[in-house]
Each structure stands twice: as C-alpha cells, then as structure tokens.
Amino acid sequence: MVDELRQLGGRLRAARQAQGLTLQDLADGAGMSVSTLSRLESGKRQASLELLIPVTRRLGLRIDDLLRPQTADPRVRRAVIRREGMIIAPLTPENSPVATYRITYPVHPETPALKVHDGYEWLYVLSGRLRLLLGEQDLVLGQGEAAEFDTRTPHAMSAAGDEPAQVISIFNETGARMHTHTAD
Structure with missing residues (x-):
C-alpha cells in the first residue's frame, strides 16, 4: 500500500x-x-x-x-487474417502507430502482381525463403535475412521454393491496411 x-x-x-x-x-x-x-x-x-x-x-x-496499479493486459488478442493464401497474424494492438504482423506466404507457381502504396516496410524472414520483387530486382531472402524499402516502389512477395515463408513485417498504418484489407 x-x-x-x-x-x-x-x-x-x-x-x-x-x-x-x-x-x-x-x-x-x-x-x-x-x-x-x-x-x-x-x-x-x-x-x-x-x-x-x-x-x-x-x-x-x-x-x-x-x-490501484494501472497495468493493462499487454497481450495482443486479434484474429488471424487469411487473404490470398497468406496467413496474417497481428502482433500489435489494432490502434498501434506501427503495425507488426507475422505473415506466412504460400508457395505460388506464378509471379505475384506488383503493388504500390504509401508507406515503408521492414521485414525479417523467420523460416523458409521469401521472394521479394522490388522494382527491377528479383531477390530471395533466407532465414535470418531482413530488408527494408519504400512501398511506393513496385513490390510483391511470395514464398520461394517448396515451402511457405514465414516473415515478421513492420509498417505504418497505410501499409498495414494495404496488406490486411481487401479492396471494397
């Protein structure tokens, strides 16, 4: 007391x-x-x-x-999002200024379409291999590799190889909305 x-x-x-x-x-x-x-x-x-x-x-x-101590429950309890074969698990509260997700990218036989939107993204490959198409570059990132880029550069991501790629992605609210919501 x-x-x-x-x-x-x-x-x-x-x-x-x-x-x-x-x-x-x-x-x-x-x-x-x-x-x-x-x-x-x-x-x-x-x-x-x-x-x-x-x-x-x-x-x-x-x-x-x-x-009374004002400690809020720090756990993030948000539903997993499934979109275009991806499994997107939110790791930050809904109104967080920086959005963080664990995204599992499925293997796609065809090259995904390049997208452009406002924002900036940082990602880290947890497992598998991630194909990152970024402008003119076609990169493959392995476990433990990271990348950061301006999302106004045309880009697309998918698993490279025979298994899904699991990635931690961090971006601003605009980037989060682009990755987690479908167009209305």
Missing part, C-alpha cells in the same frame, strides 16, 4: 493531463489552491480524504482508481 500511495501524485497528474486540465482548472474545480494541488501531485503533500474527494469528483474518478 505504501508504493501505491507514492504513485498517487503521478497518477493524479496523469489523470488531470489526460483530461486536458491545467493545475488551475482542477484546483478551481476542487476548491483548493494551485499550490496545494501541485504539492499533492509532486508527492510533497500527503494525500488525505479531505483533499482527494473533491479532486477525484472533479476528474470523474474513484479514489481506488488512483491507488
């Missing part, structure tokens, strides 16, 4: 800032001085119910919300 009390000031500051409130805004709404609120947030003033109740009411929180 002592650790939770030490973290109370920082959590209070974070809750205030998350609501876009200044020290003055919250102090006025809670009926206290800016100095008292500032000292409470910095841990220089001991928290009491007399101070916390008006502050938490103004923030729309319970006192327990400031005392």
Whole structure:
C-alpha cells in the first residue's frame, strides 16, 4: 500500500493531463489552491480524504482508481487474417502507430502482381525463403535475412521454393491496411 500511495501524485497528474486540465482548472474545480494541488501531485503533500474527494469528483474518478496499479493486459488478442493464401497474424494492438504482423506466404507457381502504396516496410524472414520483387530486382531472402524499402516502389512477395515463408513485417498504418484489407 505504501508504493501505491507514492504513485498517487503521478497518477493524479496523469489523470488531470489526460483530461486536458491545467493545475488551475482542477484546483478551481476542487476548491483548493494551485499550490496545494501541485504539492499533492509532486508527492510533497500527503494525500488525505479531505483533499482527494473533491479532486477525484472533479476528474470523474474513484479514489481506488488512483491507488490501484494501472497495468493493462499487454497481450495482443486479434484474429488471424487469411487473404490470398497468406496467413496474417497481428502482433500489435489494432490502434498501434506501427503495425507488426507475422505473415506466412504460400508457395505460388506464378509471379505475384506488383503493388504500390504509401508507406515503408521492414521485414525479417523467420523460416523458409521469401521472394521479394522490388522494382527491377528479383531477390530471395533466407532465414535470418531482413530488408527494408519504400512501398511506393513496385513490390510483391511470395514464398520461394517448396515451402511457405514465414516473415515478421513492420509498417505504418497505410501499409498495414494495404496488406490486411481487401479492396471494397
């Protein structure tokens, strides 16, 4: 409980800032001085119910919300996407600024069509061999090899050889949408 009390000031500051409130805004709404609120947030003033109740009411929180550790479940629980023979497993939350996927590329007898879209991609081959068509280049990457490229360069990927290629791919939101959604 002592650790939770030490973290109370920082959590209070974070809750205030998350609501876009200044020290003055919250102090006025809670009926206290800016100095008292500032000292409470910095841990220089001991928290009491007399101070916390008006502050938490103004923030729309319970006192327990400031005392309880705010650790969210870090596991990513998103459905696997199957598209054009690929198996795409999301490795980051849906609204992450950088999208990461484990993609299994199937063996294709014909050369895949080149695509162009905004974004930048970084990839790493986990297993198998990946054929990367990139502009005029026809490359084969093996296990442990990586590549990065501007996705405005015409490109396509597929497994090279007789077995699927498993790859970790990282790209921005635009690139993720291109790889995981079908055209409407």
